[in-house]
Amino acid sequence: DAGVTQSPTHLIKTRGQQVTLRCSPKSGHDTVSWYQQALGQGPQFIFQYYEEEERQRGNFPDRFSGHQFPNYSSELNVNALLLGDSALYLCASSGTSGSRWETQYFGPGTRLLVL
Amino acid sequence: GDSVTQMEGPVTLSEEAFLTINCTYTATGYPSLFWYVQYPGEGLQLLLKATKADDKGSNKGFEATYRKETTSFHLEKGSVQVSDSAVYFCALSLTSGSRLTFGEGTQLTVNP
Numbered sequence: 001d002a003g004v005t006q007s008p009t010h011l012i013k014t015r016g017q018q019v020t021l022r023c024s025p026k027s028g029h030d031t032v033s034w035y036q037q038a039l040g041q042g043p044q045f046i047f048q049y050y051e052e053e054e055r056q057r058g059n060f061p062d063r064f065s066g067h068q069f070p071n072y073s074s075e076l077n078v079n080a081l082l083l084g085d086s087a088l089y090l091c092a093s094s095g096t097s098g099s100r101w102e103t104q105y106f107g108p109g110t111r112l113l114v115l
Numbered sequence: 116g117d118s119v120t121q122m123e124g125p126v127t128l129s130e131e132a133f134l135t136i137n138c139t140y141t142a143t144g145y146p147s148l149f150w151y152v153q154y155p156g157e158g159l160q161l162l163l164k165a166t167k168a169d170d171k172g173s174n175k176g177f178e179a180t181y182r183k184e185t186t187s188f189h190l191e192k193g194s195v196q197v198s199d200s201a202v203y204f205c206a207l208s209l210t211s212g213s214r215l216t217f218g219e220g221t222q223l224t225v226n227p
Binding site: 035041051056058090 | 151159160161164170202206213215216217219220
């Protein structure tokens, strides 16, 4: 059973460019969350997608946008890249089963470097 | 707002030493609490969790007890191994399936 997968593993961009990161959730999961982890810090919540809609959003500017596809996979898009966007981007997936809380499982991350 | 505070690191121990990593939280409701571990170059792995007061989460020799009265969820292990060297994150989640709020992380190094 494949876990959460992310692509690419590493990416180098220049300021002002746009980037798209991809995530495939764990089998059976329908909810995808994205986090940004700057070097030496804890992950910060960006947003969460469920049923192809943004369900929750953290304190990130509109330059950060996302999408969820019918197969539950997800993309994170960042426009007008800044040096400060350099970070490890983590995707986490979880399932929903009524009101029962489901654990979030994380992928290996995409390391983005903005020059 | 909701927040998690972890003890400052890094922490360096000898093999078989006792480990405690402190974690306290501030939340507006009754959160679920977690410990995640991150090995070098990898993503996060769930280590253990507790969903209500006085619950004890445990896994791989690690334990943590949800203490509502002290708003704490300290991580302990009786005898650490070199393979436990990693960064440990305490986190909370307020509602079912909602966002995780993480602490800053504590780097643990275990020497042989």
